[in-house]
Amino acid sequence: MSLLEVRDLRKSFGGVAAVDGVGFTVAAGEMVAVIGPNGAGKSTCFNVLGGQLRPDSGEVVLDGLPVTGLRPEALWRLGVGRTFQVASVLGSMTVRENVQMALLAANRRSWSLTRRLRNEERRRADAVLRRLALLGLADSACATLAYGDVKRLELAIAIANRPRLLLMDEPTAGMSRGDRGALMAEVAALARESALGVLFTEHDMDVVFGHADRVLVLHQGRVVAAGAPDAVRNDPRVRAIYLGAAAEAGRA
Amino acid sequence: MSFILAQFLTGLASASSLFLVASGLSVIFGVTRIVNFAHGSLSMLGTYLAVTLVPLFGVGSVLGFWGGVLAAALCVGVFGGLLEVAILRRLYGSFELFPLLATFGVVLVVQDATLALWGPTDILGPLAPGLDGTSEVFGLAIPQYDLVLIALGPLVLGFMLLLLRRTRWGVLVRAATEDREMLGALGVNQKLLFTSVFVVGAFLAGLGGAVQIPREPANLLMDLNIIAEAFVVVVVGGLGSLTGAYLAAVLIGEIQAFGIVLFPEITLVIVFLVMAVVLAVRPWGLLGRPEPVADSTLPAGAVVLRPMGKVGRLAVAAAVATLAALAWLAGPYYQQVASEILVFALFAASLQFVTGVGGIITFGHAAYFGLGAYGAALMVRHAGLPMEFALLAAPAAGGIGALLFGWFSVRLGGAYLAMLTLAFAQILWSAASQWYAVTGGDNGILGVWPSPWASDPATFFLVVLVVCVAGLAGLRWTAHTPFGYALRAGRDSPRRSAAIGIDVGTRRWAGFALGGVFAGLAGGLYAFLKGSVFPGVLAIPTSVDGLVMVLLGGIQSLTGPWIGAAVFVGLKTLLASATDYWRIILGTVIILAVTGFPQGIAGTLADWTRREGR
Structure with missing residues (x-):
């Protein structure tokens, strides 16, 4: 059984179908990239899967459990981690506190009024930070981090509670070339080690074809191609979408 | 007909x-x-x-x-x-x-x-x-x-x-x-x-x-x-x-036209009830469109919370000891001024908790201070209960009021929040000044005196000191707990908070209510301090006084409200005795403070928004 199964997902905004009957699966331990030109529906699709938007119709099944339309809070507790296109961290906290909060909220212990946060979940938080080479920055305020480190911290937050599925919207946007490869290698290692399914969108084709096990191509809200990176790369429909009129003209 | x-x-x-x-x-x-x-x-x-x-x-x-x-x-x-x-x-x-x-x-x-x-x-x-x-x-x-x-x-x-x-x-x-x-x-x-x-x-x-x-x-x-x-x-x-x-x-x-004839004393309560029904059914108003809860700009200097250092703890201990000494060394007048500062420090700290920690910009925080004051006064005057019970009723009144009003206002962000909190406070003020049978209207409630054991000015001052310091410590503690952090997480980034399992709306509501509890406690003390309650405790100027105290002390500083309250109460006492036109001075100071250094504050904000990328 697949870890994530998406069936016939639809979402329109004012009559315009942003996601128009999308279906696919992600297996445990698999890295699946979603690509497509701007406006293809990638972000809408992600926001539906992450619970930020409710779909008009369709089904999302996580490990056999229907999770369609659940709110982000509930999805997190069911094991869905999320990073955003523009890294979103808790700006007024330290690096360690960010991860501590992620762990506490997952266990519904973020309502506690009887303990200080300082010592809660500290060891688990530090283990996550060590894994992503952020331990040296544990006591730094987020505000002082370089953007690449903020991106890594966001990943640390997202994987802190050992999710089963990780949704990453443009994980390497805004990062330097070297940082990109390192981050994605880290994600790939995590996916293999802990059978974590990863679904990510990306504009950088080196990242896509270097790290994805499978690639899904969206165009005008529909899946137009899906399969192994090489097969997708050579698919004429995909080439047409990406190269557009120029390719058509060249062929004519 | x-x-x-x-x-x-x-x-x-x-x-x-x-x-x-x-x-x-x-x-x-x-x-x-x-x-x-x-x-x-x-x-x-x-x-x-x-x-x-x-x-x-x-x-x-x-x-x-x-x-x-x-x-x-x-x-x-x-x-x-x-x-x-x-x-x-x-x-x-x-x-x-x-x-x-x-x-x-x-x-x-x-x-x-x-x-x-x-x-x-x-x-x-x-x-x-x-x-x-x-x-x-x-x-x-x-x-x-x-x-x-x-x-x-x-x-x-x-x-x-x-x-x-x-x-x-x-x-x-x-x-x-x-x-x-x-x-x-x-x-x-x-x-x-x-x-x-x-x-x-x-x-x-x-x-x-x-x-x-x-x-x-x-x-x-x-x-x-x-x-x-x-x-x-x-x-x-x-x-x-x-x-x-x-x-x-x-x-x-x-x-209003029908209410003034049919229920002259509770017209405003009816206005409130109708508003409540409309907003419960249509949160964005009759013809309004839902707006996404705006990601609020982070307040200036949203900084990492650190535990108080040794120096800080010593300073606090010294300040509390000095204040306690006033019970023996100072006369009733200075004890009264010091009590007032303490009460307003607690009020300002509860507002700082809501606004600074929670990022909930309220313009009606005095409503909960006033509810506490009236709650305490009514306990003593109408129910005939002693001060000890009244001081328990006060935070309860503030908390319940904040829970009720917060449900309507805190779920919505930004402009709705600011307008609704102010409107609620004004409605309460009107009710307090009109409902003679219960509140005594503009004549207020008089004779709200402490229990006999605490009626001596020095003893009562110590009661105020103990309760306020405990309240301030409680608020500070809360900010350091996971609850306080989660509240702050919702302020920092609603999107990230939701993605790690924090229900921001509920959390803001709870934080708002907790702020109301502490404001109510301050209000209860204030009633006994003055021996009376007038509608002014609920009025909008009281809310704004609180905001000014918070800003004076630094909106992000947990200790700031103490200092802000001391400076503000001191200045106001001086100004009010020197001139009838203290409002124009206060107003001008507010305008100059807010517009005068936009670079300093806005610059910090710009940094933050750039980092958050929104």
């Missing part, structure tokens, strides 16, 4: 004036995203200018009356334009608290300026010539002027809708309201547009005030009464919808 029709028409007439004011507020907010707290003051200025100008233009003549009314409205329009150019222009896009505070500074300045220019007594305006009689409508004698007002509302609504649909200016206003990026793309002179919108909005407010002169004498309470009503109208109608504002104005006008 005839009674119903007569009241109905009176309600329609009031609705028109209310609509004029509210429509200006709505248009200004739509374009500039500024909630203009001074809008009620603009309307009050319209009334005062009209009672002055109409006699100058000629009392007896039709031209003189309407010329005077129009001239008054135009003057207010120009004044509104000046406000925009001089003050508000500097504040677009800054931390949302600043424009609110700046316009509140204007409220204070206008209040004292009006007092200085026109004096404290109410001024009756002239009647409209030719319209001072009654006309027969369905066999009823209806004041002719009311009929004119009834027509005026729909006329202005139609005119505004035409203006918005058919003119280039209207297109720009709609573009700015609905899609700000498009406005930039149109290559518009935004400065001119924003100023003109303020002129039009202020003109409408002035007109709404000016046409009231035959019906209501000009008085100094108009500004806050009108602004609270206008907020209710705008929120019930739906922010940005003029038609919605008219419908809501009719609704509120009718409730």
Whole structure:
């Protein structure tokens, strides 16, 4: 059984179908990239899967459990981690506190009024930070981090509670070339080690074809191609979408 | 039957004036995203200018009356334009608290300026010539002027809708309201547009005030009464919808017209209940569209919370010890001043918890302080319970009030929140000053004395000290717990918080209620400190005092409110004894503080938003 199964997902905004009957699966331990030109529906699709938007119709099944339309809070507790296109961290906290909060909220212990946060979940938080080479920055305020480190911290937050599925919207946007490869290698290692399914969108084709096990191509809200990176790369429909009129003209 | 029709028409007439004011507020907010707290003051200025100008233009003549009314409205329009150019222009896009505070500074300045220019007594305006009689409508004698007002509302609504649909200016206003990026793309002179919108909005407010002169004498309470009503109208109608504002104005006008006859003492409670029902069914108002809860700009200097260092702890211990020593060393007067500072420090700290830690910008925090004070006073005077019980009832009253009002306001962000919190506080204030049977109205509740064992001034001072220090420590502790962190997480980034399992809406509600508990405790102490409670404890100036204390101490600082309260209470004690016009000084200080260093604060904010990328 697949870890994530998406069936016939639809979402329109004012009559315009942003996601128009999308279906696919992600297996445990698999890295699946979603690509497509701007406006293809990638972000809408992600926001539906992450619970930020409710779909008009369709089904999302996580490990056999229907999770369609659940709110982000509930999805997190069911094991869905999320990073955003523009890294979103808790700006007024330290690096360690960010991860501590992620762990506490997952266990519904973020309502506690009887303990200080300082010592809660500290060891688990530090283990996550060590894994992503952020331990040296544990006591730094987020505000002082370089953007690449903020991106890594966001990943640390997202994987802190050992999710089963990780949704990453443009994980390497805004990062330097070297940082990109390192981050994605880290994600790939995590996916293999802990059978974590990863679904990510990306504009950088080196990242896509270097790290994805499978690639899904969206165009005008529909899946137009899906399969192994090489097969997708050579698919004429995909080439047409990406190269557009120029390719058509060249062929004519 | 005839009674119903007569009241109905009176309600329609009031609705028109209310609509004029509210429509200006709505248009200004739509374009500039500024909630203009001074809008009620603009309307009050319209009334005062009209009672002055109409006699100058000629009392007896039709031209003189309407010329005077129009001239008054135009003057207010120009004044509104000046406000925009001089003050508000500097504040677009800054931390949302600043424009609110700046316009509140204007409220204070206008209040004292009006007092200085026109004096404290109410001024009756002239009647409209030719319209001072009654006309027969369905066999009823209806004041002719009311009929004119009834027509005026729909006329202005139609005119505004035409203006918005058919003119280039209207297109720009709609573009700015609905899609700000498009406005930039149109290559518009935004400065001119924003100023003109303020002129039009202020003109409408002035007109709404000016046409009231035959019906209501000009008085100094108009500004806050009108602004609270206008907020209710705008929120019930739906922010940005003029038609919605008219419908809501009719609704509120009718409730008041019938309520004043049927339930004179609880008219405002009915207004509140109707508003509650509308908002429970349609959170965005009758005709409003859902707006995504805006990601609020992070307050200035949103810094990492660190445990207090050794030096800090020693300083606190020394301060508490020094204060405790006052019980033996100082006389009753200084103990009274010190008690007042402590009580306000607790109040300010509870507000800092809500606003600074939770990022919930409230303009009605005094409501919970006042609920605590009245709760305690009622326990002692009506239920005959001793101080110990009353001091338990006070935080409960504050907490329950915050829980109730918070449900409506805290779920919604930004502008709705600011307007609703203020409206709630004003409604409570009105209820407290009208409901003589329970609250004693303006006469207040007297004889709220401590239990015999604590009645000695020095002992009572120690009670205040212990309770306040415990309260302050409790708030500080809460900020350091996972609960406090999760509240702050919701402020930092609602999106990230939700993605790690924090339900931001519920959390904000809980944080708001907890702030209400501590504010209520402070209010309870205040009642015993003064031995009496008056409606002023609930009034909007008390809320703003709290905000100023928080800002003085630094909005992010947990210790700040202590210092802010000490400085503020000290200064106010000095000022109030030195001059009657302390409001104008306070108002000017607020305006200068907010506009004077926009770079310092806005610069920090810009850094933050850049990092957050939003």
